[in-house]
Amino acid sequence: MSIDRDLIKIQKAFGERVRELRVKKGLSQFDLASHCNYEKSTISRIENGRTNITLKTALNLSSKLEVKLKDLFEF
Template sequence: MRAEILDKFGKRVRDERLQRGLSQEELAEKAELHRTYIGMIERGEKNITLINIQKIAKALGITVDELLRDIS
């Protein structure tokens, strides 16, 4: 059973990515992660590490604090 926080975080990543007009592949490239990994995060299938949260935030041009806002 997936944790609700993973679903909320995945939705947050997707929303931020779409606001910037990025595809999953483009975000993955900027974050130096694999495209399928981004998809898994957005679907709430991966329990992401802090290092990868930081990579995604940087790729989106926001802080980790901003990326984690309102997901708890």
């Protein structure tokens, strides 16, 4: 399997995990975006696996979702 295909699979799984945690907290995409100082479209791209996020973004998301960073990668 190529690195690009692996990256896409991980991005999609990560996005699904973010969505799962966001919904569990009762937040809309707009709510999470506001808490993180992002545009709603950024959260949408993350949740749909269409963007390769930075570690800083992952840390921000984990903080706003009130989970440990490692919890975002449990997929």
